[in-house]
Amino acid sequence: MSDPSKEWPLWEVFVRGKGGLSHRHVGSVHAADGKMALEHARDTYTRRMEGVSLWVLPSAQIIASDPGDAAALFKPAEDKVYRHPTFYKIPDGIKHI
Amino acid sequence: MYTTDLSGKGKAETAAAEDPAMLATFEARVAADEFIEPKDWMPEAYRKTLIRQISQHAHSEIVGMLPEGNWITRAPNLRRKAILLAKVQDEGGHGLYLYCAAETLGVSRDEMTEALLSGKAKYSTIFNYPTLTWADIGAIGWLVDGAAIMNQVPLQRTSYGPYARAMVRICKEESFHQRQGYEIMMHLAAGTEAQKRMAQDALNRWWWPSLMMFGPPDDKSPNTEQSLRWRIKRDTNDELRQKFVDITVPQAEAIGLTVPDPALKWNEERGAYDFGDVDWEEFYAVVRGEGAVAKERMQARQKAWEDGAWVREAARVHAEKKAVGNRQLAVGAR
Numbered sequence: 001m002s003d004p005s006k007e008w009p010l011w012e013v014f015v016r017g018k019g020g021l022s023h024r025h026v027g028s029v030h031a032a033d034g035k036m037a038l039e040h041a042r043d044t045y046t047r048r049m050e051g052v053s054l055w056v057l058p059s060a061q062i063i064a065s066d067p068g069d070a071a072a073l074f075k076p077a078e079d080k081v082y083r084h085p086t087f088y089k090i091p092d093g094i095k096h097i
Numbered sequence: 098m099y100t101t102d103l104s105g106k107g108k109a110e111t112a113a114a115e116d117p118a119m120l121a122t123f124e125a126r127v128a129a130d131e132f133i134e135p136k137d138w139m140p141e142a143y144r145k146t147l148i149r150q151i152s153q154h155a156h157s158e159i160v161g162m163l164p165e166g167n168w169i170t171r172a173p174n175l176r177r178k179a180i181l182l183a184k185v186q187d188e189g190g191h192g193l194y195l196y197c198a199a200e201t202l203g204v205s206r207d208e209m210t211e212a213l214l215s216g217k218a219k220y221s222t223i224f225n226y227p228t229l230t231w232a233d234i235g236a237i238g239w240l241v242d243g244a245a246i247m248n249q250v251p252l253q254r255t256s257y258g259p260y261a262r263a264m265v266r267i268c269k270e271e272s273f274h275q276r277q278g279y280e281i282m283m284h285l286a287a288g289t290e291a292q293k294r295m296a297q298d299a300l301n302r303w304w305w306p307s308l309m310m311f312g313p314p315d316d317k318s319p320n321t322e323q324s325l326r327w328r329i330k331r332d333t334n335d336e337l338r339q340k341f342v343d344i345t346v347p348q349a350e351a352i353g354l355t356v357p358d359p360a361l362k363w364n365e366e367r368g369a370y371d372f373g374d375v376d377w378e379e380f381y382a383v384v385r386g387e388g389a390v391a392k393e394r395m396q397a398r399q400k401a402w403e404d405g406a407w408v409r410e411a412a413r414v415h416a417e418k419k420a421v422g423n424r425q426l427a428v429g430a431r
Binding site: 007008027029030036043048066067068 | 194
């Protein structure tokens with residue numbers, strides 16, 4: 001059996017579709033280092049002009065929220081509808097607001 | 098390209114030992130067409146079934162590079178050669194998208210590679226048939242990729258997020274594969290008598306194996322029910338097979354080729370074609386590894402893996418040395 005410590009590490013790949021857009025996660029690649037990860041990302045995720053810029057970063061460096069905490073993290077926003085402009089009733093006659 | 102689940106050997110993974118409350122919440126989410134993401138709770142059987150299905154699918158893409166790669170150096174002209182190179186590269190890419198998706202379920206790339214090379218993991222039976230003539234490249238694109246699209250389009254809505262997203266990318270690219278194949282067949286069918294014979298011969302040899310790609314008939318496919326409920330699968334094998342026949346027969350007729358099935362007949366009442374029985378004995382023989390070029394395919398993959406070992410090792414050691422060097426520089430600069 002292979003030794004897991006000898007497997008090339010995993011890198012997450014982000015592509016900027018075109019100038020003006022932010023980088024978006026598209027998948028991952030294995031590579032020995034960052035330079036190779038960029039090369040693999042280019043070959044794997046941009047064969048059809050999908051992007052103008054690439055980011056790669058070690059998957060192990062991503063700190064993700066726990067789905068179990070989703071309610072604690074995101075539910076409180078639900079009852080704060082006053083954070084949205086549509087919460088406020090403004091008479092039809094009032095313009096530019 | 099695509100493979101159906103081949104290694105279940107008649108026993109579906111069961112969800113018996115799970116926490117009933119967690120399981121109920123999970124099933125409700127899936128039933129509501131929500132996506133399950135890597136860190137979400139999921140039943141072990143769901144995880145195992147997905148690892149098996151996605152890795153088999155990935156293996157099929159990788160092994161699928163071999164029959165077509167066989168013709169790259171002998172493509173009839175530069176245009177066809179550039180197209181075939183791009184297609185085979187796409188298949189490699191599809192394999193990589195899928196391996197990544199499987200890895201989010203906690204299996205490593207090397208474990209999957211080992212399962213393939215040891216013969217433990219299956220891949221689509223279709224790739225254990227040889228590519229004898231150039232027309233086979235046309236038939237593969239048209240029929241094999243056509244069947245793959247039929248299988249894969251519904252999987253864009255499969256319940257596991259990373260798998261569904263990989264399928265979206267794959268489906269976008271697959272359509273070029275099918276069209277270039279059909280174009281090859283179209284040209285051959287409109288060519289000399291010998292070229293037309295070659296196209297018909299390829300259709301004759303690839304038709305039935307393509308129908309087998311949808312997997313065993315529904316009454317012999319025990320995993321189907323659970324997989325449908327969990328939205329790992331969205332249509333049954335027989336439904337997809339019927340759809341493929343209905344779409345493909347007129348395409349063959351349009352270019353003057355004949356589907357090699359004497360029982361094929363339009364059924365007005367059903368609004369679909371009736372077609373002959375698939376030789377399932379042949380299918381199971383190929384699943385058992387008795388395909389014409391099964392050994393050759395495995396040897397090619399083993400050789401690629403072994404020949405690449407020094408490259409993987411050298412790149413890893415080089416990266417480690419560089420990382421140590423950088424750390425020392427950083428310390429020295431303080």
